[in-house]
Amino acid sequence: MQPIIISVFPALGEPGDSLSLQGKLDEKNYTVGFDTYEILDGITYDVTLYNSGHAIILSGTVTASVRGECSRCLEPADFEIESQAEGYYLFDESAAEEQGLEEDEFEIVTSDETIDISNAIMVALTIETPLVLFCKKNCKGLCPRCGVDLNYESCSCDKEVVDPTNPFAALAGMFPWPSEEPSAEDR
Ligand SMILES: [Zn+2]
Ligand SMILES: [Zn+2]
Structure with a gap:
């Protein structure tokens, strides 16, 4: 993210001074951990800076429309962020x-009496980014065995296991799927 440099003087030079700032940042994406999120229409911020005597205090809101990836089917998943921004510049x-x-x-506050508020805005965005995203409420996700998107297609992976006409049905209980614990009878 580009730095957003604000000069303390003259607007914030004395204790008690405050300054409101509104703006829109033309950022295209950001990362949280290993995940990259697309910013669909910039980041809007509306913050107030206040000189407390010891520090410049930032508070306000940050909003953005964001696109990530559905945790179940990996298709795009959109969400809105409205977050509280905070900053403390000694x-x-x-x-x-x-x-x-x-x-x-x-x-x-730097030696040339400026602060960079970009970090406070990025932190506000990051803390409201959900860890788990869904493209829609009831997303069925991908079949864990064959990988088809169960929202659009069906597969017969589940059926094969229980179909008694399958010539391998007799073997079904003998070789549990790796994710399943062996049943009591198998021991
Ligand atoms: Zn999905
Ligand atoms: Zn399948």
């Missing part, structure tokens, strides 16, 4: 220890 790094802040809880 004027003096040594204040972090006094305030008991962890490393990921603050950033520092």
Whole structure:
């Protein structure tokens, strides 16, 4: 993501000063872990920056329409994000220890008196990105044996196991599928 550099002076130069910022970022995608998500129409942000004396505090909202991959059938799955953004930009790094802040809880106002708010926006997007996505509520997913998309096609994988006319039916109980525990009789 491109940096979004905001100058502390003049708008935020004195304790008590605040500044509202709205904008739209033309980002196309982002990653969470190993997964890449497509941003369909940019990232919209609406945030307020406030000079508390020790720090610039950012708060506001971040929204985006996002496309990921269905966890069951691997087809595109779309969702909306509306997330709270937060940022804490210390004027003096040594204040972090006094305030008991962890490393990921603050950033520092640079020596040329600017802050970069892009990280706060990206974190807001990331925390509201669902870990498991579905293309629709009742997605049937892919057959774990033959791989067909069960939303559009059916397969006979399940039937083969129970079909008594299948010449191999007699063997069915003798060789459990690897995912199944052997039944008590087999032991
Ligand atoms: Zn699906
Ligand atoms: Zn199948």
